[in-house]
Amino acid sequence: MSNLSKLNALMCGTGEYTTGWTGSGASKSDKKIGVVGLTLFDLRRLGKVDKLSMVGVSGGKYPAIRQHLQDNIAGAYKDMDISFDAYPEEGKTDPLAYKTAIDKLSAGDAVIIFTPDNTHYDIAMYAMERGMHVLVTKPAVQTLTHHNELIAAAKKHNVVCFVEHHKRFDPVYSDAKARAQTLGEFNFFSAWMSQPKSQLETFRAWAGKDSDISYYLSSHHIDICCWMLQDKAVPTRVVASAATGIATGEPYNCVPQTEDTITLLVDWQSLKSPRHKGTAVYTASWTAPLKAGIHSAQHFYYMGEKGDINVDQAHRGYDVTVDDTGKAWYNPFYMKYSPSESGHFDGQRGYGYISIEKFVDAARSVNAGETTPQDYDTHGLPSIANTVLTTAILHAGRISLDEKRPVGIKQSGDQWILE
Numbered sequence: 403m404s405n406l407s408k409l410n411a412l413m414c415g416t417g418e419y420t421t422g423w424t425g426s427g428a429s430k431s432d433k434k435i436g437v438v439g440l441t442l443f444d445l446r447r448l449g450k451v452d453k454l455s456m457v458g459v460s461g462g463k464y465p466a467i468r469q470h471l472q473d474n475i476a477g478a479y480k481d482m483d484i485s486f487d488a489y490p491e492e493g494k495t496d497p498l499a500y501k502t503a504i505d506k507l508s509a510g511d512a513v514i515i516f517t518p519d520n521t522h523y524d525i526a527m528y529a530m531e532r533g534m535h536v537l538v539t540k541p542a543v544q545t546l547t548h549h550n551e552l553i554a555a556a557k558k559h560n561v562v563c564f565v566e567h568h569k570r571f572d573p574v575y576s577d578a579k580a581r582a583q584t585l586g587e588f589n590f591f592s593a594w595m596s597q598p599k600s601q602l603e604t605f606r607a608w609a610g611k612d613s614d615i616s617y618y619l620s621s622h623h624i625d626i627c628c629w630m631l632q633d634k635a636v637p638t639r640v641v642a643s644a645a646t647g648i649a650t651g652e653p654y655n656c657v658p659q660t661e662d663t664i665t666l667l668v669d670w671q672s673l674k675s676p677r678h679k680g681t682a683v684y685t686a687s688w689t690a691p692l693k694a695g696i697h698s699a700q701h702f703y704y705m706g707e708k709g710d711i712n713v714d715q716a717h718r719g720y721d722v723t724v725d726d727t728g729k730a731w732y733n734p735f736y737m738k739y740s741p742s743e744s745g746h747f748d749g750q751r752g753y754g755y756i757s758i759e760k761f762v763d764a765a766r767s768v769n770a771g772e773t774t775p776q777d778y779d780t781h782g783l784p785s786i787a788n789t790v791l792t793t794a795i796l797h798a799g800r801i802s803l804d805e806k807r808p809v810g811i812k813q814s815g816d817q818w819i820l821e
């Protein structure tokens with residue numbers, strides 16, 4: 403008989419991924435009602451989660467957010483309790499409100515971070531130092547030093563810290579990972595991921611200033627590649643190249659340093675055979691065409707010694723054409739928003755949902771003393787310790803662009819460093 407208790411969770415960030423509500427109204431992307439809030443409300447219905455809270459920067463947004471959740475979640479699915487405590491309180495603006503919100507929690511509660519990339523480190527550290535389990539969205543942090551510090555903090559405070567790399571739970575990607583293990587030495591990996599130019603409007607507040615498209619999108623496939631190559635090969639050198647000129651022109655007018663499309667070229671060294679070296683190319687763009695029928699283009703190619711793998715995750719043999727809007731390819735494998743036959747939320751098998759549920763399960767299991775946080779490092783889950791090379795590559799790519807030089811990645815003692 404298990405003695406798991408329900409988990410209390412604080413959602414940090416009240417934006418597109420948490421609620422589906424963006425600064426300019428309801429999101430027009432494929433996440434109209436968000437992912438995190440919806441998943442946690444459903445997990446509460448199913449008895450895994452108890453008290454929920456949310457923290458953003460301006461309390462003034464909550465009336466609109468609550469109305470949006472009432473209309474599109476409570477009003478759309480049966481038995482959804484969408485209540486949550488909100489910080490900062492209405493009428494107040496406070497970028498440090500996360501501290502007040504975290505101070506209200508108890509050790510063993512959870513903090514789920516979907517805020518701009520450059521705020522992840524401070525929030526995650528504050529939470530772990532107080533004994534909370536942390537789920538932080540990708541990119542976990544922007545520097546390798548910060549990543550190493552989060553690994554150490556999770557260990558010291560004995561808490562679960564996962565990076566929300568949901569593609570690891572995509573049935574195609576996880577099957578591809580298993581098949582890659584049978585293809586011998588690694589030779590070549592190439593990934594393309596893009597979103598339409600219109601996202602530059604959605605991301606106006608931070609695009610090019612606080613983060614770049616490589617951190618934002620290539621983080622997905624870099625993590626998948628690192629996961630496929632875990633214990634097989636390690637990255638040794640990164641050279642980056644960027645295309646520019648679209649984001650900084652009309653009508654987007656992003657800050658002058660904004661890149662459109664970033665490519666990282668990465669050398670990999672086999673761990674078993676000194677002779678075998680591989681190459682990976684990770685490209686991401688936020689200036690892809692409008693009206694392409696997809697929100698995110700995403701495919702990768704993997705070649706090993708004995709075979710190859712091709713995945714096109716944007717076109718899955720399922721398209722819908724509507725007179726007014728034309729043809730569109732949907733991905734219900736990620737988030738399925740259509741209700742079940744009983745009128746309840748029905749997306750529990752989507753990998754966006756599973757990714758959050760795995761974290762909730764791990765935190766509850768650790769709280770009950772059934773497992774330890776370190777157990778999850780051996781399970782192939784995206785724990786903070788298991789994702790260090792993803793940050794090493796992304797950070798090396800940023801340095802390569804800024805300093806126009808190749809950047810080495812190597813191990814020094816038990817830590818990864820850049821040179």
Ligand SMILES: NC(=O)c1ccc[n+]([C@@H]2O[C@H](COP(=O)([O-])OP(=O)(O)OC[C@H]3O[C@@H](n4cnc5c(N)ncnc54)[C@H](O)[C@@H]3O)[C@@H](O)[C@H]2O)c1
Pocket residue numbers: 414415416417418419420423424425433457458459460497498499500515516517518519521539540541618
């Ligand atoms: N939208 C997506 O599809 C998606 C998918 C996967 C991961 N992510 C990641 O989620 C993060 C946020 O993404 P989003 O799309 O929801 O962005 P968003 O711009 O819609 O929302 C960001 C939210 O963070 C809040 N915020 C900013 N600074 C804060 C602080 N100091 N304390 C508390 N809250 C703060 C803002 O108020 C806003 O509510 C990014 O790291 C992004 O890479 C987004």
